[in-house]
Amino acid sequence: MNNPDRSAVVLAESRNATRKMLAEFWFYFSQNRGAVAGLFVFIVLVIVALAAPLVAPHDPDVQYRDFFLTPPVWQEGGNSMFLLGTDAVGRDMLSRLIFGARFSLFIGLVVVGIALTGGIVIGVVAGYFRGWVDTVIMRVMDVILAFPSLLLALVLVAVLGPGLMNAMIAIAIVLQPHFVRLTRAAVLTERTRDYVVAARLAGAGNTRLMFKTILPNCLAPLIVQGTLSFSNAILDAAALGFLGMGAQPPTPEWGTMLAEAREFILRAWWVVTFPGLAILITVLAINLVGDGLRDALDPKLKRS
Amino acid sequence: MALLEIRNLRVEFDTAAGPFRALDGVDYTVEGGEVLAIVGESGSGKSVAMLAVMGLLPESATVSADLMAFEGIDLRTMPAAERRKVIGKDIAMIFQEPIASLNPCFTIGFQLDEVLKAHTSLSRKARKDRVIELLESVGIPDPLRRVSAFPHQMSGGQCQRVMIAIATACEPKLLIADEPTTALDVTIQKQILDLLTDMQRDTGMGLIMITHDMGVVAETADRVVVQYKGKQMETADVLTLFENPSHPYTKALLSALPENATGDRLPTVADYEAMMQADVREVQP
Amino acid sequence: MFRFLIGRLALLVPTFLGVTIVAFGFIRLLPGDPVLLLAGERGITEERYNQLMEQFGFSRPIWEQYFDYLVGLLQGDLGISIVTKKPVVTEFFTLFPATAELALCAIILAVAIGIPAGILAAVKRGSFFDQTIMGTALIGYSMPIFWWGLLLIILFSGILQWTPVSGRISLMFYFPQPTGFMLIDSLLSGQKGAFTSAVRHLILPAIVLATIPLAVIARQTRSAMLEVLGEDYVRTARAKGLTPFRVVGMHALRNALIPVITTIGLQVGVLLAGAILTETIFSWPGIGKWMVDSIARRDYPVVQGGLLMIAAIVMVVNLTVDLLYGLVNPRIRHN
Numbered sequence: 001m002n003n004p005d006r007s008a009v010v011l012a013e014s015r016n017a018t019r020k021m022l023a024e025f026w027f028y029f030s031q032n033r034g035a036v037a038g039l040f041v042f043i044v045l046v047i048v049a050l051a052a053p054l055v056a057p058h059d060p061d062v063q064y065r066d067f068f069l070t071p072p073v074w075q076e077g078g079n080s081m082f083l084l085g086t087d088a089v090g091r092d093m094l095s096r097l098i099f100g101a102r103f104s105l106f107i108g109l110v111v112v113g114i115a116l117t118g119g120i121v122i123g124v125v126a127g128y129f130r131g132w133v134d135t136v137i138m139r140v141m142d143v144i145l146a147f148p149s150l151l152l153a154l155v156l157v158a159v160l161g162p163g164l165m166n167a168m169i170a171i172a173i174v175l176q177p178h179f180v181r182l183t184r185a186a187v188l189t190e191r192t193r194d195y196v197v198a199a200r201l202a203g204a205g206n207t208r209l210m211f212k213t214i215l216p217n218c219l220a221p222l223i224v225q226g227t228l229s230f231s232n233a234i235l236d237a238a239a240l241g242f243l244g245m246g247a248q249p250p251t252p253e254w255g256t257m258l259a260e261a262r263e264f265i266l267r268a269w270w271v272v273t274f275p276g277l278a279i280l281i282t283v284l285a286i287n288l289v290g291d292g293l294r295d296a297l298d299p300k301l302k303r304s
Numbered sequence: 305m306a307l308l309e310i311r312n313l314r315v316e317f318d319t320a321a322g323p324f325r326a327l328d329g330v331d332y333t334v335e336g337g338e339v340l341a342i343v344g345e346s347g348s349g350k351s352v353a354m355l356a357v358m359g360l361l362p363e364s365a366t367v368s369a370d371l372m373a374f375e376g377i378d379l380r381t382m383p384a385a386e387r388r389k390v391i392g393k394d395i396a397m398i399f400q401e402p403i404a405s406l407n408p409c410f411t412i413g414f415q416l417d418e419v420l421k422a423h424t425s426l427s428r429k430a431r432k433d434r435v436i437e438l439l440e441s442v443g444i445p446d447p448l449r450r451v452s453a454f455p456h457q458m459s460g461g462q463c464q465r466v467m468i469a470i471a472t473a474c475e476p477k478l479l480i481a482d483e484p485t486t487a488l489d490v491t492i493q494k495q496i497l498d499l500l501t502d503m504q505r506d507t508g509m510g511l512i513m514i515t516h517d518m519g520v521v522a523e524t525a526d527r528v529v530v531q532y533k534g535k536q537m538e539t540a541d542v543l544t545l546f547e548n549p550s551h552p553y554t555k556a557l558l559s560a561l562p563e564n565a566t567g568d569r570l571p572t573v574a575d576y577e578a579m580m581q582a583d584v585r586e587v588q589p
Numbered sequence: 590m591f592r593f594l595i596g597r598l599a600l601l602v603p604t605f606l607g608v609t610i611v612a613f614g615f616i617r618l619l620p621g622d623p624v625l626l627l628a629g630e631r632g633i634t635e636e637r638y639n640q641l642m643e644q645f646g647f648s649r650p651i652w653e654q655y656f657d658y659l660v661g662l663l664q665g666d667l668g669i670s671i672v673t674k675k676p677v678v679t680e681f682f683t684l685f686p687a688t689a690e691l692a693l694c695a696i697i698l699a700v701a702i703g704i705p706a707g708i709l710a711a712v713k714r715g716s717f718f719d720q721t722i723m724g725t726a727l728i729g730y731s732m733p734i735f736w737w738g739l740l741l742i743i744l745f746s747g748i749l750q751w752t753p754v755s756g757r758i759s760l761m762f763y764f765p766q767p768t769g770f771m772l773i774d775s776l777l778s779g780q781k782g783a784f785t786s787a788v789r790h791l792i793l794p795a796i797v798l799a800t801i802p803l804a805v806i807a808r809q810t811r812s813a814m815l816e817v818l819g820e821d822y823v824r825t826a827r828a829k830g831l832t833p834f835r836v837v838g839m840h841a842l843r844n845a846l847i848p849v850i851t852t853i854g855l856q857v858g859v860l861l862a863g864a865i866l867t868e869t870i871f872s873w874p875g876i877g878k879w880m881v882d883s884i885a886r887r888d889y890p891v892v893q894g895g896l897l898m899i900a901a902i903v904m905v906v907n908l909t910v911d912l913l914y915g916l917v918n919p920r921i922r923h924n
Contacts, residue, residue: 034724142600143607146900148862151880155896158884159618235733239866242735243881258736265739266747273743276736283731291727360824392830404821409843409919419829454919470829 028296035292041285049101056095057083060252064090069268085270087261093270096252097278103253104234104282107168111233112226114172119179120222124210126180127187138184141177149174149232150239157245164247167240174236175229182225186218220297227290231283238279254279307478307510308334308357308395311371315352318364326352326365328534332512334478339504339511341525341542343518343557348531350514354480358397359387374478393423396471400483402463406455412439412466413451419473438469442499461492465499472503478510479503485520497523518561522546530554593921597911601904608904612897613658616889617651667894672886677894681876685898686769687757688868688875692860694772694791695798700853703803707810708845711818712837722807729804734863738797738870745793752789755872759786794871798863802856809852813845820844847918854910858903 030036048055070086071078072093078085084093126137144152149171156170157163190196191214199213240246241255249260254275261271315327327349334340342350356367357379372379374395379387399405407415413435420431439447442465455463464484471479481500485493501524504511513524521528521542528545530537530553538551549555624633624641633641642648661667667677706726710719745752753759757771764778772791775783817823818841826840864877872878876895883891915921 034727139603139607142604143611145858146604146608146904147611147896148858148865148899148903150862150865151896151899154865154880154884155615155892158892159615159620161620231731235731238733239735242866243869244885255733255735258733258739262739265743269743272736272739276733276740279733279736280728280731283733284728287727287731358828360827388830388832390830392828397828399821399825401821405825407822407826407840407844409847409917410840418831422829422831456920467825470825 025296029292032292032295034288035295038285038288038292041281042289045101045282045285046105048098049105052098052102056092056098057081058092058095060091060096060099061250062091064092066090069264069271071268072270084274085268087257087271088264088268091250093274096257097254097274099252100254100257100275100278101282103164103247103251104237104279107164107171107237108230108233108286110168111172111175111237112230114169115176115229115233116179116222116226118172119176120183120215122176123180123183124187124215127184128191128206128210128214134184137180141180144174144177147174150236153236153240154243154245157240162245162248164237164241164251164253167237167246168233171233171236171240175232178225178229179222182221183215183218186221187214190214190217224290224294224297227286227293231286231290234279234283234286305376306333306373307336307338307375308332308512309371309373310353310357310369313353313356313367313369313372315349315356315361315368316366318366326534327356330529330531330534330536331539332529334510334512336477336510337504337508339501339513339524339526341513341515341521341528342531343515343521343528344531345516347533349534350531351482354397354482354512354514358391358395358480360397389423392419393474394476395478395480396474396476397480397482398464398467398471398484400486402460402467402484402487403455403458405467406463408455411452411454412458416451416466416470416473419470423474434473438473439466441503442466442469442472443495444469459492460488461496464488464492464496468496468499468503472507472509475507476509478512480512480514482514483516484513486515486517500524518557530557593915594912597908601908605901605904608897608900609659609662610655612893612900613655615893615896619889662897667897668890670883670888670891672883672888672891677891680879680891681894681898684874684876684879686766687771687873688861688864688877690770690772691791691794691798691867691873691875692857692864694795695860695863696802696853696856698795698799699803699806699856703806704810704849707807707849708814708837708842710807710811711814714815719811723811726804726807729800730808732800732804734797734800735866735870737800738793738867741793741797742870752793757787757790757874758783759790762786794867794873797870798860798867801859801863802853805856805859806849806852810845810849813848814841817841817845843917847914850910850914850917854907854913857906861899861903 064082064086067079067082067086067090069088070082070090072085073080073083075085082092082094084097086092087096122137126134147155153167153170153174156173157166160166160170187210196209196213199209204213237246238253238255238258241253242259244259247253247256249256257275258272261268261275265272310330310332312329312331313327314325314329317324317326330349330353332340332342332353342353344350352361352365355361356365357372357374359379361367367380369380374390379390382390406412416435416438417431420426420434424431426434435451436447439450444450444462444465450458455466458466468484479500484500485496488496497520500511500513503509511524513520515521525542527539527541529539530545530551532553537553538545538549540550545554546558549558624638624647647654665678667681669675670677670680673680706722710722713719742754746754758775762775762778762780762783764774764780764783766774767777768774771787772784775787814837818837820841822844823836823841826836831840861877864873864875865881866877867873868875868878869881876899880892880895880899883889883895
């Protein structure tokens with residue numbers, strides 16, 4: 001066989017192996033009905049968020065002056081124009097909730113993106129180089145973890161100034177030590193394995209060893225932690241919004257909406273109930289997927 | 305009346321791939337004071353049968369039998385609370401992994417005392433003395449000090465001795481030993497086997513020795529049951545079995561012993577597989 | 590055990606120094622002039638500005654300032670609140686019992702329900718009961734507790750009118766507070782109805798704060814029990830003819846508790862973070878609300894001091910849990 005043919009075969013084989021791995025993964029994942037349901041809800045949320053301007057019946061910021069605190073359509077006094085009612089300044093709840101999905105998913109994505117990238121790089125460096133680099137990094141992580149996450153995020157936002165972007169950065173900083181610890185632990189167990197030694201003997205450099213040889217073998221726990229952090233980020237961002245330190249009004253972010261609705265809590269249940277329900281459903285769906293991922297990726301729990 | 309009599313025992317496990325039959329119509333009879341060896345490779349169902357007797361199989365297992373009687377009383381129809389009075393007292397069992405079989409969170413003294421508390425009416429003081437006596441009888445050095453030791457502070461051999469002390473604490477009529485020496489060093493294996501056979505001789509209890517080791521069989525057993533893939537191949541007294549095995553699987557097992565090797569390569573059971581498959585089919589009703 | 594303890598303490602020192610650096614650096618990282626920030630929004634005269642600059646030593650090299658800060662810390666000096674003009678330490682210890690009482694009640698609730706629920710779910714694995722418990726736990730774990738608190742207020746305070754909306758006790762009661770724990774003090778006061786009032790004020794915040802730890806503990810107990818129930822020593826315990834209650838509740842549980850204790854310890858951070866939200870919703874006068882209010886009022890010395898004290902509490906509790914972990918795990922105790 002000549003060379004191009006051979007590399008084509010190798011490529012096809014590795015593609016086959018990947019497909020087989022994915023098929024096996026899906027088999028275990030789909031056994032968990034909750035996880036599949038969570039994934040379905042999550043996909044619906046993503047579609048709704050992406051298509052928000054098309055799906056939402058109203059502009060989320062338009063105030064209908066004749067419809068302050070209109071109850072949902074099924075309740076007495078409801079109006080079929082506003083399925084889930086309106087808030088204190090006459091904005092359509094449903095449209096605000098739909099646009100809110102954009103913020104929550106965006107927050108989750110950005111926060112996990114920052115925390116994951118930062119955490120992996122720092123964790124791989126700590127685990128690979130060991131010594132004082134490792135010690136310093138891990139002590140800094142200990143310091144971050146010594147503070148309750150929401151408190152530290154709150155204080156960081158106080159330093160950076162209130163706002164959605166700063167809230168996301170703060171939450172990412174607070175969540176990132178978990179990724180560092182996981183990556184470091186995984187790298188420590190992998191770095192002495194034979195395949196790593198073999199790659200080193202074959203002349204692979206530090207960067208290649210760290211990120212191309214070792215890292216792919218530590219991915220499973222990181223993916224699970226990533227899902228967990230995704231839901232945590234949404235919860236924490238909503239909490240910051242609720243405390244007035246996250247997204248600022250009139251942004252239709254769910255936590256901020258709750259903060260605005262607080263004073264009407266005993267008068268208009270819908271302005272309080274729906275944004276929280278939206279947070280709960282989103283976070284629950286992601287956590288269901290996270291549980292399913294953990295079961296499917298963790299060989300220890302696999303049924304033989 | 306036999307000590308333990310089992311007729312037509314079947315055990316099935318529910319697995320993801322459908323029901324799996326681990327035991328298919330096996331019979332056992334053990335008389336008082338007798339040593340029965342159950343021999344077979346892994347997957348032959350030799351442990352499963354005895355776990356069924358003890359009621360230790362997981363919930364995914366379905367046990368059925370025509371008879372499963374201990375001293376003439378059918379264990380299957382016994383209420384759970386009644387059965388617990390027999391298990392651990394009149395029938396006791398020791399296992400393959402001695403260190404893992406002891407609870408890491410409790411001292412060995414506590415774990416010994418517990419059986420006495422459950423099955424005897426001895427006073428606290430009397431139990432304490434009995435614990436020391438038992439540890440002494442299984443050859444634990446310095447038992448007064450060792451009662452407060454934790455399993456992780458002892459060797460595998462010592463842990464197995466403690467397991468034997470626990471099993472024999474209430475002077476059982478039947479002791480089941482499930483590969484008691486497999487996880488141990490060769491020199492320790494011999495000591496544990498000697499301890500078991502000595503105790504059996506001294507107390508006159510029945511002993512069921514589950515093993516895959518023909519050497520162990522030769523050294524300890526009166527009678528032997530040979531099992532393969534959940535079925536019984538042959539039952540014979542130990543001399544007959546070694547001198548004149550009637551079943552091809554038994555022949556295969558025996559010729560796989562190193563001392564019986566004739567060629568330059570050690571034969572394995574697999575070498576006899578084809579021949580055996582035919583016979584196994586014949587044996588089936 | 591001793592080596593274990595020393596090892597943990599040795600790890601604690603650099604972490605605590607790091608915490609002091611964070612707290613010290615916090616004020617200096619704030620955008621803008623530190624003195625103007627400390628002075629608040631009304632602004633100050635130039636004379637006063639220079640005086641404050643001198644007093645706080647902002648003109649001196651940074652390491653000297655940090656050293657002074659550490660010396661102050663060792664003497665129990667956390668600074669002075671801009672708003673109340675009282676020492677931060679005094680304020681902290683006035684408010685801390687309220688948070689401690691709330692958090693203790695929450696964790697007791699979480700452990701008392703979470704561990705039995707987890708055990709039952711593990712023993713009845715795959716049953717309807719197991720699925721219901723674990724489904725509920727996952728919902729609890731996913732709960733935005735600030736919303737959950739509002740919902741409970743709508744239901745119990747609004748519709749049913751069973752519980753008050755805010756505070757620790759009805760305003761009609763007044764008595765000395767030797768312990769700072771309202772439940773105990775109200776009993777000691779001997780005033781009729783005081784204890785009931787305290788309980789009715791505490792119950793909703795405690796439920797809200799307990800929600801996430803409860804869910805986490807139930808899930809962790811279940812998975813730890815499932816792992817342990819498959820162990821050889823559990824089979825041995827059954828082979829001894831012990832009752833199922835003793836096999837599960839003693840032999841299995843004792844081992845399963847080892848990881849569960851670690852989990853319970855990790856809930857301190859969750860509780861204190863949760864206290865920020867819970868106390869805000871229920872106007873509970875504890876350190877969580879104090880921190881939120883101080884951030885809103887730009888009372889930065891309070892934020893700085895509170896940050897340090899809260900981190901110190903988390904570290905002390907975690908150390909205690911580590912020691913407890915060593916005590917329940919003989920493999921650590923004897924090595």
